[in-house]
Amino acid sequence: MTDDRVLATYLIESPHALEHAAEVIAGEQSSGTFVSVPGETQELKERFGARIESLEPLGTSDRPALPGSKGPKAHEGAPVYRRGRVAISFPLHNFGPSLPELMSTVAGNLYEIQELSGVRLVDLELPQAFADRYPGPGFGIDGTRRLAGVTGRPIVGTIIKPSIGLAIDALRPLVRDLATAGLDFIKDDELNADPPYAPLAERVPAVMAEIERVADATGRKAMYAFNITGDIDHMLRAHDMVRDAGGTCVMVNVNCVGLAAVAHLRRHCELPIHGHRAYFGAMARDPMLGIGFTAFQKMYRLAGVDHLHVGGFDSKFWETNDEVAQSIRDCLTPMFGDYRVMPAISSAQWAGSAVDIWGTTRTHDVIHLAGGGIIAHPGGTAAGVLSMRQGWEAAIAGVPLAEYARTRPELEAAIAKFGKRAG
Amino acid sequence: MTDDRVLATYLIESPHALEHAAEVIAGEQSSGTFVSVPGETQELKERFGARIESLEPLGTSDRPALPGSKGPKAHEGAPVYRRGRVAISFPLHNFGPSLPELMSTVAGNLYEIQELSGVRLVDLELPQAFADRYPGPGFGIDGTRRLAGVTGRPIVGTIIKPSIGLAIDALRPLVRDLATAGLDFIKDDELNADPPYAPLAERVPAVMAEIERVADATGRKAMYAFNITGDIDHMLRAHDMVRDAGGTCVMVNVNCVGLAAVAHLRRHCELPIHGHRAYFGAMARDPMLGIGFTAFQKMYRLAGVDHLHVGGFDSKFWETNDEVAQSIRDCLTPMFGDYRVMPAISSAQWAGSAVDIWGTTRTHDVIHLAGGGIIAHPGGTAAGVLSMRQGWEAAIAGVPLAEYARTRPELEAAIAKFGKRAG
Numbered sequence: 024m025t026d027d028r029v030l031a032t033y034l035i036e037s038p039h040a041l042e043h044a045a046e047v048i049a050g051e052q053s054s055g056t057f058v059s060v061p062g063e064t065q066e067l068k069e070r071f072g073a074r075i076e077s078l079e080p081l082g083t084s085d086r087p088a089l090p091g092s093k094g095p096k097a098h099e100g101a102p103v104y105r106r107g108r109v110a111i112s113f114p115l116h117n118f119g120p121s122l123p124e125l126m127s128t129v130a131g132n133l134y135e136i137q138e139l140s141g142v143r144l145v146d147l148e149l150p151q152a153f154a155d156r157y158p159g160p161g162f163g164i165d166g167t168r169r170l171a172g173v174t175g176r177p178i179v180g181t182i183i184k185p186s187i188g189l190a191i192d193a194l195r196p197l198v199r200d201l202a203t204a205g206l207d208f209i210k211d212d213e214l215n216a217d218p219p220y221a222p223l224a225e226r227v228p229a230v231m232a233e234i235e236r237v238a239d240a241t242g243r244k245a246m247y248a249f250n251i252t253g254d255i256d257h258m259l260r261a262h263d264m265v266r267d268a269g270g271t272c273v274m275v276n277v278n279c280v281g282l283a284a285v286a287h288l289r290r291h292c293e294l295p296i297h298g299h300r301a302y303f304g305a306m307a308r309d310p311m312l313g314i315g316f317t318a319f320q321k322m323y324r325l326a327g328v329d330h331l332h333v334g335g336f337d338s339k340f341w342e343t344n345d346e347v348a349q350s351i352r353d354c355l356t357p358m359f360g361d362y363r364v365m366p367a368i369s370s371a372q373w374a375g376s377a378v379d380i381w382g383t384t385r386t387h388d389v390i391h392l393a394g395g396g397i398i399a400h401p402g403g404t405a406a407g408v409l410s411m412r413q414g415w416e417a418a419i420a421g422v423p424l425a426e427y428a429r430t431r432p433e434l435e436a437a438i439a440k441f442g443k444r445a446g
Numbered sequence: 447m448t449d450d451r452v453l454a455t456y457l458i459e460s461p462h463a464l465e466h467a468a469e470v471i472a473g474e475q476s477s478g479t480f481v482s483v484p485g486e487t488q489e490l491k492e493r494f495g496a497r498i499e500s501l502e503p504l505g506t507s508d509r510p511a512l513p514g515s516k517g518p519k520a521h522e523g524a525p526v527y528r529r530g531r532v533a534i535s536f537p538l539h540n541f542g543p544s545l546p547e548l549m550s551t552v553a554g555n556l557y558e559i560q561e562l563s564g565v566r567l568v569d570l571e572l573p574q575a576f577a578d579r580y581p582g583p584g585f586g587i588d589g590t591r592r593l594a595g596v597t598g599r600p601i602v603g604t605i606i607k608p609s610i611g612l613a614i615d616a617l618r619p620l621v622r623d624l625a626t627a628g629l630d631f632i633k634d635d636e637l638n639a640d641p642p643y644a645p646l647a648e649r650v651p652a653v654m655a656e657i658e659r660v661a662d663a664t665g666r667k668a669m670y671a672f673n674i675t676g677d678i679d680h681m682l683r684a685h686d687m688v689r690d691a692g693g694t695c696v697m698v699n700v701n702c703v704g705l706a707a708v709a710h711l712r713r714h715c716e717l718p719i720h721g722h723r724a725y726f727g728a729m730a731r732d733p734m735l736g737i738g739f740t741a742f743q744k745m746y747r748l749a750g751v752d753h754l755h756v757g758g759f760d761s762k763f764w765e766t767n768d769e770v771a772q773s774i775r776d777c778l779t780p781m782f783g784d785y786r787v788m789p790a791i792s793s794a795q796w797a798g799s800a801v802d803i804w805g806t807t808r809t810h811d812v813i814h815l816a817g818g819g820i821i822a823h824p825g826g827t828a829a830g831v832l833s834m835r836q837g838w839e840a841a842i843a844g845v846p847l848a849e850y851a852r853t854r855p856e857l858e859a860a861i862a863k864f865g866k867r868a869g
Contacts, residue, residue, distance in 0.1 A: 071608075091731065118639065123676050124640070127675060132763075188477065214550060279547070283681070286677055304557025370558075
C-alpha cells in the first residue's frame, strides 16, 4: 500500500452488480448526495474520491443476509444476491491519521446503504502516518513478559471468580492463594470494575498488599490486571492508583469505553493495558455485518492495548476454533514494526487446551486464562496451575497429553476432570 | 422500576427452551463460570444475581438467525429456534452508575453465548442514580431552539456538500450563501472533521466570520455544527476553539469516539452536542443482533448529546419509515425529567418529507436536514429553504401538499423536481 491511502477490505452482498455496490460505498464514503451538487467537480472527485482496488466475486444467495436492501428497478423475477470481497482505498488526506475519523470513513454510514444486503469490514491497511500519531502498545509481548517474569512459555492466568459480589475481605485470601499457587497473571472479571460493594480504591491496596507479600516470600510477583473500565477521569485516576500501589497492569473493556478513550488512556498510561473485548460478538457474530476481528484488532493495537482477548478453543462462546486461531495469529502479525499484542485466550480453558492452541498457531506468546480449569482442579489451585504448564510442555514437545500425564499427577487429574470437554 | 436495579429488555432466539436461554444470560452477566467455583454461595447469588422479570414467546424459526449456537445435547430431529422477548434486571450495586460498566453488563459478553442464536438489546430502564452521575443533554430542545432562534416550527438545516475536498476559500462563499438563504442550521459532513486540506483550526474562524457577517445583516445567526470528532484532546481543544469563535454547536460521530468520550466531552462542553450516529447500522441492521435504537439513544442521551441522528423517511438508507418514526418518538420521550434530545432527520429529504414526519409523529421538535433537497432546488438555496418551511406549514395545517403549493412557487418547484421520490 502507498503511504497516502488507507485500504479497507469488505465482504459485501448486494442485489445489484457487485461493481455498482462497490461504487456506492466508495461514493458514499468519500463524496456524494442523492443529486449532484454544485462544486462536485471531476477534479475534486479524482483528488478525493475513494477507489475500488480489487473485486472478487464469491457466489450468490437467494435471500438477503440483512433486511432493508433494494434491488435495481428494472429487475424481473426472483432477486439474486451477489457476494464478493472488495478492496477500496481512501485518500489519507480526506481525514488525516485520526482513529475516530478512520472509523467514520471505513466503518461509518456505509452499513446503512440500501444497495447492500450485507457489508462487513474484514481488513485494513494503514499508512505510516497513523504510527507517527499513535504510539501503539507501550509494552506488548516483551514488556509484558518482563513485568510478569515469564519467558519461554505462555503466561498462565486466571480470573477472579465469583465475578461479582466478592467483598474485599473475601478477595484478599483468594488473591493470596492464587499468587501463592504460582499464577503469573490474575485479572478482574470484565463485569467487576468499581462496584459500590468493593470499590477499586479499596481493592487496589488490598490486592497489591497480597501480591507483594507473596512476591516477598517467593520472589515472583504476579501481574494483576485491575479493571479500570469507566469514565475517562475515572480511568486516569484509577491507573495512577494502580501504578502508585506497585501494580503492573490495568484492564479496560475497550468497546465499552470506545476507541478515543483507549487512545487517550494510552497516552497517559505507564502500565500494560489488558484489552477485554466484551461486546465484540455484537460487532462480528453476523458474518455479513460489522467488523471482523482482523480489522478490529488493528484499530485497537494502534490505539495502544498490550493484550487483547481472542476467545478460546472449545469455549462456551460462538466462534469456531479456526476463527480463534486466526485471531491469535492476527494479534501476533507485525504492524508498524512491533505493534504486536499478546492474545488473551479464555473461556472453558484447561490444561489440555494447550494442545490445540500450539497445534494450530505454533506460538506460546499468549496469556492463557483458565477459571474453573485451574481453581476447580481436584488437587487445588497450585495443582491447577501446574497442570496448565504441563499441558503446554506436552504440546510443545509433541508428546500426547495422556502419555505426558503418566508421570504428572496434576495433568492426569486435569484430564480426568476436564478432559471430556476436549473431545 | 425500582431505584436499585437496571432493567434490560432483549429479543432473543435459542435452540434451547427460552427460560433456559434467559437464565444463561442472567448467569453469564452476573456470575458464573463453566464449573461451580468456591465462594459462589446461594446468598451471593441472591444478592448479586440478575433476575428474569418477564418472558414473552414470539414464535419459532427453522433456521438460526446467527451462527455458532448449540442446541441441547439430547436433541433429536431438526432443531427449532425459539424467539422471545425477555426482560432481565441487574442489581445496580453490581456495577454502580457508570455508563461503560452498564454497557459491559447489559451489552457485553452475552453476544458470545452459544445457547443463543440471536440476541439484541432493545430497551433499558435505568435508576435515578445514573442521572445523579450524568447530567445528560446540556441544551436539549429548548436550549437548541434558543440558540438557533427558532420556535414553533422545525429547525431547517443542511449539510456542507461536497462532503469532502472543499477548500476553505470555496467553503466561505458557500456558508455565506447558505446562511443568507435563511438556513437555521448548517453542519459539517460526518466524513469531514479535521482534514489536512481544510483543518478545523482554519475552518472555524472562516465559517464563523461568514455566519456573523450574515447575522449582522439579517439579525439571524445560523447554528453551525462543527465536526470535532477525533481524539479526546482534539475534541476538547476544538470545542474551545468553536466556543471562542462564537460558534453555537459541536458535532461528534458518537460511535466512532465511544461512550466514555462523549460523556467526557459533555462535562467540558458549553455548546450543544450534535450526535451523528455513523456506524449505527453495524449495531442494528441485523434484527436479531446488537443494540436497537431505543436502547442506544438512552445511553447517548445520558452521556449528554443534545441532538441525535435518526435517519429519514423514504431515505437512501435501510430502515423502514416505521422505524424512523419510532426513533423520533424515542428521542422525545421523557427520561429523568427533561433528558430529551432533538432528533436530526436526514438523507434524501425535501419539502414533502414533512408530510410523513408530521403525519406519523405529530412533532415539529426536529432538526430537518436536506442536502440536495435544498441546495439543488431549481430556484436556488433560498427557495429550497422556503419550500421546506412551506412543506411543514402544509403538513401541520393538514392541507394537501399540492393544494398548498398552488400559491407558493417554491413548494411547487420542489414537488416538480423532488416529488417523484415521495411516491
